[in-house]
Amino acid sequence: xxxxxxxxxxxxxxxxxxxxxxxxxxxxxxxxxxxxxxxxxxxxxxxxxxxxxxxxxxxxxxxxxxxxxxxxxxxxxxxxxxxxxxxxxxxxxxxxxxxxxxxxxxxxxxxxxxxxxxxxxxxxxxxxxxxxxxxxxxxxxxxxxxxxxxxxxxxxxxxxxxxxxxxxxxxxxxxxxxxxxxxxxxxxxxxxxxxxxxxxxxxxxxxxxxxxxxxxxxxxxxxxxxxxxxxxxxxxxxxxxxxxxxxxxxxxxxxxxxxxxxxxxxxxxxxxxxxxxxxxxxxxxxxxxxxxxxxxxxxxxxxxxxxxxxxxxxxxxxxxxxxxxxxxxxxxxxxxxxxxxxxxxxxxxxxxxxxxxxxxxxxxxxxxxxxxxxxxxxxxxxxxxxxxxxxxxxxxxxxxxxxxxxxxxxxxxxxxxxxxxxxxxxxxxxxxxxxxxxxxxxxxxxxxxxxxxxxxxxxxxxxxxxxxxxxxxxxxxxxxxxxxxxxxxxxxxxxxxxx
Amino acid sequence: xxxxxxxxxxxxxxxxxxxxxxxxxxxxxxxxxxxxxxxxxxxxxxxxxxxxxxxxxxxxxxxxxxxxxxxxxxxxxxxxxxxxxxxxxxxxxxxxxxxxxxxxxxxxxxxxxxxxxxxxxxxxxxxxxxxxxxxxxxxxxxxxxxxxxxxxxxxxxxxxxxxxxxxxxxxxxxxxxxxxxxxxxxxxxxxxxxxxxxxxxxxxxxxxxxxxxxxxxxxxxxxxxxxxxxxxxxxxxxxxxxxxxxxxxxxxxxxxxxxxxxxxxxxxxxxxxxxxxxxxxxxxxxxxxxxxxxxxxxxxxxxxxxxxxxxxxxxxxxxxxxxxxxxxxxxxxxxxxxxxxxxxxxxxxxxxxxxxxxxxxxxxxx
Numbered sequence: 001x002x003x004x005x006x007x008x009x010x011x012x013x014x015x016x017x018x019x020x021x022x023x024x025x026x027x028x029x030x031x032x033x034x035x036x037x038x039x040x041x042x043x044x045x046x047x048x049x050x051x052x053x054x055x056x057x058x059x060x061x062x063x064x065x066x067x068x069x070x071x072x073x074x075x076x077x078x079x080x081x082x083x084x085x086x087x088x089x090x091x092x093x094x095x096x097x098x099x100x101x102x103x104x105x106x107x108x109x110x111x112x113x114x115x116x117x118x119x120x121x122x123x124x125x126x127x128x129x130x131x132x133x134x135x136x137x138x139x140x141x142x143x144x145x146x147x148x149x150x151x152x153x154x155x156x157x158x159x160x161x162x163x164x165x166x167x168x169x170x171x172x173x174x175x176x177x178x179x180x181x182x183x184x185x186x187x188x189x190x191x192x193x194x195x196x197x198x199x200x201x202x203x204x205x206x207x208x209x210x211x212x213x214x215x216x217x218x219x220x221x222x223x224x225x226x227x228x229x230x231x232x233x234x235x236x237x238x239x240x241x242x243x244x245x246x247x248x249x250x251x252x253x254x255x256x257x258x259x260x261x262x263x264x265x266x267x268x269x270x271x272x273x274x275x276x277x278x279x280x281x282x283x284x285x286x287x288x289x290x291x292x293x294x295x296x297x298x299x300x301x302x303x304x305x306x307x308x309x310x311x312x313x314x315x316x317x318x319x320x321x322x323x324x325x326x327x328x329x330x331x332x333x334x335x336x337x338x339x340x341x342x343x344x345x346x347x348x349x350x351x352x353x354x355x356x357x358x359x360x361x362x363x364x365x366x367x368x369x370x371x372x373x374x375x376x377x378x379x380x381x382x383x384x385x386x387x388x389x390x391x392x393x394x395x396x397x398x399x400x401x402x403x404x405x406x407x408x409x410x411x412x413x414x415x416x417x418x419x420x421x422x423x424x425x426x427x428x429x430x431x432x433x434x435x436x437x438x439x440x441x442x443x444x445x446x447x448x449x450x451x452x453x454x455x456x457x458x459x460x461x462x463x464x465x466x467x468x469x470x471x472x473x474x475x476x477x478x479x480x481x482x483x484x485x486x487x488x489x490x491x492x493x494x495x496x497x498x499x
Numbered sequence: 500x501x502x503x504x505x506x507x508x509x510x511x512x513x514x515x516x517x518x519x520x521x522x523x524x525x526x527x528x529x530x531x532x533x534x535x536x537x538x539x540x541x542x543x544x545x546x547x548x549x550x551x552x553x554x555x556x557x558x559x560x561x562x563x564x565x566x567x568x569x570x571x572x573x574x575x576x577x578x579x580x581x582x583x584x585x586x587x588x589x590x591x592x593x594x595x596x597x598x599x600x601x602x603x604x605x606x607x608x609x610x611x612x613x614x615x616x617x618x619x620x621x622x623x624x625x626x627x628x629x630x631x632x633x634x635x636x637x638x639x640x641x642x643x644x645x646x647x648x649x650x651x652x653x654x655x656x657x658x659x660x661x662x663x664x665x666x667x668x669x670x671x672x673x674x675x676x677x678x679x680x681x682x683x684x685x686x687x688x689x690x691x692x693x694x695x696x697x698x699x700x701x702x703x704x705x706x707x708x709x710x711x712x713x714x715x716x717x718x719x720x721x722x723x724x725x726x727x728x729x730x731x732x733x734x735x736x737x738x739x740x741x742x743x744x745x746x747x748x749x750x751x752x753x754x755x756x757x758x759x760x761x762x763x764x765x766x767x768x769x770x771x772x773x774x775x776x777x778x779x780x781x782x783x784x785x786x787x788x789x790x791x792x793x794x795x796x797x798x799x800x801x802x803x804x805x806x807x808x809x810x811x812x813x814x815x816x817x818x819x820x821x822x823x824x825x826x827x828x829x830x831x832x833x834x835x836x837x838x839x840x841x842x843x844x845x846x847x848x849x850x851x852x853x854x855x856x857x858x859x860x861x862x863x864x865x
Binding site: 118123130133137152157366464466472474 | 784
């Protein structure tokens with residue numbers, strides 16, 4: 001007996017349905033079935049993940065998915081969600097698993113911050129008629145001028161990443177997402193003059209050609225890490241934590257470890273890839289310093305090293321320690337960051353919002369006079385051009401986008417990646433699903449998204465009378481809060497609207 | 500209650516003017532008053548001021564501190580501090596005359612000082628850094644005392660009022676110097692006190708500025724990491740600190756400073772010869788937080804010259820002219836023609852192009 005009533009219902013308009021069976025053919029969860037005797041389609045709501053594949057593919061718009069109005073007796077303490085979770089665990093005895101970012105109803109500070117514009121006292125700048133610059137460099141910037149005997153400035157710097165726009169695709173491993181998804185990200189990064197990130201799944205040999213736009217990750221499982229992997233990259237990221245699951249390592253179910261994924265990760269087919277919670281060579285900050293410098297030694301000090309940490313309660317002290325440990329760039333991942341699989345309770349309850357973490361870290365590094373020593377990347381979750389503008393004004397150098405990039409490729413945020421049966425060909429390794437994602441189309445959609453955001457950012461910059469993105473960085477006077485408490489405003493370092 | 504400038508940020512429009520004699524011949528401050536008064540319409544009576552170089556030859560080796568005091572009590576406290584850290588060679592009230600347009604004047608005093616040798620040694624700072632630290636200390640901790648001028652053989656004179664009235668108030672025509680800059684302010688709010696008037700000065704650097712920079716908070720939060728404290732929240736204050744930092748501490752020359760604060764666009768840099776391109780990329784990248792955007796025309800005075808600079812889009816007017824050894828800079832040509840109708844040369848510098856005018860001794864020594 002299954003205690004759980006389906007959360008979503010498939011509604012079929014039989015007047016429109018032409019029984020073409022496309023829905024049946026497209027659904028990897030086998031929700032749709034053809035009843036030959038009656039020459040009609042039938043749907044099984046229990047298996048529907050609400051991914052909209054059938055809805056989108058249906059040529060006659062005969063299908064839609066609605067939220068079930070089936071309900072428990074009203075109880076504001078024991079909600080239907082809580083009761084269902086208990087049913088599930090009583091049935092399975094297992095940890096609840098989820099994918100993508102924390103969907104719960106916590107405050108989204110980005111939505112309570114407003115952006116400034118020029119009026120009268122200084123002119124807004126028209127990006128259609130004047131240059132509007134979004135190029136940024138990420139890396140350590142040391143204020144020390146050295147000159148040769150002729151007085152010429154020595155222009156060498158610590159290794160830098162050079163981006164046309166302060167947006168990068170965040171770490172998503174080959175394995176958690178498909179070959180075609182990885183190819184799309186790599187191609188788009190190359191076209192846009194930005195970077196994508198391998199995640200902890202290694203780098204497929206076919207993608208070495210995108211090395212100039214590739215950040216490789218070294219995570220606690222060390223999957224896929226070897227000399228040429230490090231050598232080929234533009235930068236190396238040490239993953240200490242992930243916003244969706246701070247305190248634990250990556251999870252990739254064995255079902256996704258097949259063929260090339262297994263080879264690229266350098267682990268046997270079918271084995272679950274469960275990364276250790278900590279790096280077993282990093283139990284303290286001084287150990288991190290050793291890994292940073294080991295990687296720098298291994299790559300001749302030619303590549304910036306990024307240290308990615310999850311936004312947790314004492315993120316300011318951690319970031320400050322990381323900045324003093326040889327890292328060139330710190331990436332902070334907020335508690336709404338996405339994942340291919342995480343324990344639901346950790347995803348939904350551990351960590352803090354990225355807006356608060358960013359504001360505190362930026363301030364702390366400035367108070368200590370070491371902000372220029374590192375660049376800051378933030379992610380988890382950046383949803384739009386305005387989130388980017390607000391993040392940069394709070395103090396970020398650049399943002400990582402993951403979920404937004406997946407959505408651009410076709411993800412409908414059904415949050416079932418852990419099943420490995422992604423109908424959109426993104427978070428799956430099943431060949432006939434993977435081939436649904438056409439890299440030359442998905443890549444173009446990624447390019448379109450970043451291009452569109454760039455246009456919007458340029459308009460907003462111009463409106464503020466700014467014609468180069470570096471003049472927005474940390475420029476918190478350009479922001480005002482609405483409906484925030486004094487404490488929240490204090491942490492964000494911004495005034496309330498009207499002040 | 501009226502909030503004092505420093506607790507709020509007040510945008511301003513303005514007029515600027517400067518005259519410098521490259522042969523270092525000294526002349527009266529009367530000319531600069533005439534120049535700035537032509538641009539009366541560009542100010543609104545809420546701020547005016549002057550910087551004058553070469554006016555204290557008899558004390559040229561001493562730092563001349565000009566200080567506003569709210570009352571005699573504050574003055575006493577501040578003098579205790581000065582006495583503790585400096586040898587005071589001379590002190591006096593700054594001579595002023597009653598002008599009906601200038602009201603609410605604070606106590607205005609002048610001190611010629613040199614750091615106390617033992618204090619200087621104990622501080623492990625160089626002399627100028629010692630002076631800067633002392634100025635910040637007074638301005639941030641002695642409430643009601645404000646050092647608004649701290650250079651050698653130069654001085655700033657400023658007040659709330661139209662600049663021509665401020666000039667008369669300070670009897671500027673009785674001073675002789677080889678270089679003067681002047682500023683008329685058009686703030687959107689009442690500043691509440693005299694500190695926010697221009698020029699803003701630190702050591703020998705003085706800055707007058709017309710504009711409202713859109714990068715303000717990015718610049719402020721960046722420069723405050725390097726030991727500066729923005730107490731007035733004005734653009735001019737932050738620009739002065741940036742220039743002090745880049746010129747005195749980083750030892751960049753003024754062309755290099757222009758490449759940081761009014762940097763050429765990347766598309767322009769891409770077209771430069773390789774050496775030049777690398778240098779511009781380096782300066783923009785390393786000092787990216789000190790890029791200033793939004794409209795500005797600034798005139799920076801320093802010991803041996805002035806630098807005039809516009810923002811990179813030239814969103815504020817500025818014109819430069821020459822006649823023999825004299826060089827003029829102003830917001831409007833009329834402010835130059837009123838004192839010198841026949842000019843050898845007159846031009847409008849491009850956005851981001853630093854016009855560096857050095858006195859002849861300095862040019863030779865370079």
